[in-house]
Amino acid sequence: MHLARIIGSVVATDKDERLTGVKLLVIQPIRSNGEDKGSPLVAVDTIGAGYGETVFYARSKEGAMPLEIPDVPVDAGVIGIVDSIHVPQASKERTA
Amino acid sequence: MHLARIIGSVVATDKDERLTGVKLLVIQPIRSNGEDKGSPLVAVDTIGAGYGETVFYARSKEGAMPLEIPDVPVDAGVIGIVDSIHVPQASKERTA
Amino acid sequence: MHLARIIGSVVATDKDERLTGVKLLVIQPIRSNGEDKGSPLVAVDTIGAGYGETVFYARSKEGAMPLEIPDVPVDAGVIGIVDSIHVPQASKERTA
Amino acid sequence: MHLARIIGSVVATDKDERLTGVKLLVIQPIRSNGEDKGSPLVAVDTIGAGYGETVFYARSKEGAMPLEIPDVPVDAGVIGIVDSIHVPQASKERTA
Amino acid sequence: MHLARIIGSVVATDKDERLTGVKLLVIQPIRSNGEDKGSPLVAVDTIGAGYGETVFYARSKEGAMPLEIPDVPVDAGVIGIVDSIHVPQASKERTA
Numbered sequence: 001m002h003l004a005r006i007i008g009s010v011v012a013t014d015k016d017e018r019l020t021g022v023k024l025l026v027i028q029p030i031r032s033n034g035e036d037k038g039s040p041l042v043a044v045d046t047i048g049a050g051y052g053e054t055v056f057y058a059r060s061k062e063g064a065m066p067l068e069i070p071d072v073p074v075d076a077g078v079i080g081i082v083d084s085i086h087v088p089q090a091s092k093e094r095t096a
Numbered sequence: 097m098h099l100a101r102i103i104g105s106v107v108a109t110d111k112d113e114r115l116t117g118v119k120l121l122v123i124q125p126i127r128s129n130g131e132d133k134g135s136p137l138v139a140v141d142t143i144g145a146g147y148g149e150t151v152f153y154a155r156s157k158e159g160a161m162p163l164e165i166p167d168v169p170v171d172a173g174v175i176g177i178v179d180s181i182h183v184p185q186a187s188k189e190r191t192a
Numbered sequence: 193m194h195l196a197r198i199i200g201s202v203v204a205t206d207k208d209e210r211l212t213g214v215k216l217l218v219i220q221p222i223r224s225n226g227e228d229k230g231s232p233l234v235a236v237d238t239i240g241a242g243y244g245e246t247v248f249y250a251r252s253k254e255g256a257m258p259l260e261i262p263d264v265p266v267d268a269g270v271i272g273i274v275d276s277i278h279v280p281q282a283s284k285e286r287t288a
Numbered sequence: 289m290h291l292a293r294i295i296g297s298v299v300a301t302d303k304d305e306r307l308t309g310v311k312l313l314v315i316q317p318i319r320s321n322g323e324d325k326g327s328p329l330v331a332v333d334t335i336g337a338g339y340g341e342t343v344f345y346a347r348s349k350e351g352a353m354p355l356e357i358p359d360v361p362v363d364a365g366v367i368g369i370v371d372s373i374h375v376p377q378a379s380k381e382r383t384a
Numbered sequence: 385m386h387l388a389r390i391i392g393s394v395v396a397t398d399k400d401e402r403l404t405g406v407k408l409l410v411i412q413p414i415r416s417n418g419e420d421k422g423s424p425l426v427a428v429d430t431i432g433a434g435y436g437e438t439v440f441y442a443r444s445k446e447g448a449m450p451l452e453i454p455d456v457p458v459d460a461g462v463i464g465i466v467d468s469i470h471v472p473q474a475s476k477e478r479t480a
Contacts, residue, residue, distance in 0.1 A: 136279075368400065
């Protein structure tokens with residue numbers, strides 16, 4: 001799974017009917033030290049995450065499993081809200 | 097899922113028979129601020145999206161699920177047309 | 193799916209038995225303007241594509257579905273031959 | 289599969305219920321010579337791996353198969369602890 | 385699929401039980417002209433490939449299908465040994 005911060009949302013009226021009522025979040029992937037990493041993507045919300053929260057998400061249909069919607073066309077889903085990240089100093093993340 | 101803009105189409109006569117009648121779009125992935133990101137790819141249209149529209153698409157067979165064609169050899173599909181993207185200023189996307 | 197040009201083939205005698213009789217192509221991914229993009233890969237031929245032709249391929253087992261071989265260990269397959277690509281000028285692909 | 293070193297953990301109270309009791313590790317992908325490669329990610333522990341150990345992990349739902357939890361929304365899992373890596377000199381890894 | 389050269393092996397005692405007796409290879413992805421491409425990864429051997437041989441491998445669980453082990457947590461497998469690669473000069477691979 002990957003860490004991300006919720007930075008926005010997408011409104012889409014014309015979409016696959018299985019996505020009706022599903023919240024679409026814009027999430028910014030981050031490193032374990034909180035820095036941005038790469039570009040934002042769109043993920044479904046499966047846990048009730050809110051703006052600004054740090055979350056972890058899964059890719060592929062694995063990310064949509066909590067929705068329990070058969071054959072839902074989803075390839076990324078927020079599956080948990082992060083309380084804290086523990087990375088002892090000796091192993092601190094390279095930012096290169 | 098990922099944001100993209102529809103920039104063209106592909107015509108292919110010789111193809112897997114399960115793709116007969118399926119529209120093949122050339123889509124340009126974009127950032128949430130509308131800038132291009134990486135190279136265009138080919139995706140199936142599942143929603144009736146038109147030239148120039150901003151859409152979101154799913155990768156892998158998830159993107160083809162709205163087609164409801166068993167075992168269709170598809171790894172990217174446009175699944176919704178974007179009305180608007182909300183990304184409050186504090187979190188605006190890095191372009192690096 | 194992704195665009196590519198067929199640039200060669202691979203001969204392999206010792207291989208999984210499900211691949212017996214399956215043609216292995218070396219394909220060069222290309223942009224919609226025909227330029228090379230990244231490195232060649234090996235894909236199965238499912239459509240009878242020939243040397244030098246422009247094709248589109250799917251990744252993962254989706255690319256092998258036209259073979260209709262259960263549990264075939266394939267993660268890329270050529271699924272259609274491209275007649276033409278239409279990308280109107282206003283949206284022409286960035287080469288950066 | 290990919291080599292990694294365990295560098296930390298993630299605490300998350302609000303998460304998909306299928307993840308209850310599952311340990312979430314922060315892992316740093318490494319090269320076969322032990323150097324860091326890319327950014328850390330979050331993976332489930334399926335084998336009882338501890339801080340600082342070198343492990344290998346699988347991506348996608350394959351990584352979660354040892355958990356034997358149906359439809360668990362996981363896309364990376366630590367599946368083995370590495371005793372030793374043998375890479376004879378002639379083939380030593382490029383660090384570029 | 386992707387071309388690679390076998391450069392080593394991994395020994396792991398503590399691992400998912402479905403991997404008992406499965407050989408773990410360190411493979412270096414290569415271009416069709418034999419040059420290294422990117423970093424080595426760990427793949428299961430399904431074909432009896434030996435040190436220094438040029439092979440092709442598949443990603444995701446497709447790569448493990450020849451093992452015929454239900455739910456084996458594997459995301460890359462060597463599935464064939466390459467006898468020869470034919471890439472006519474006109475299309476020779478860019479090394480950029």
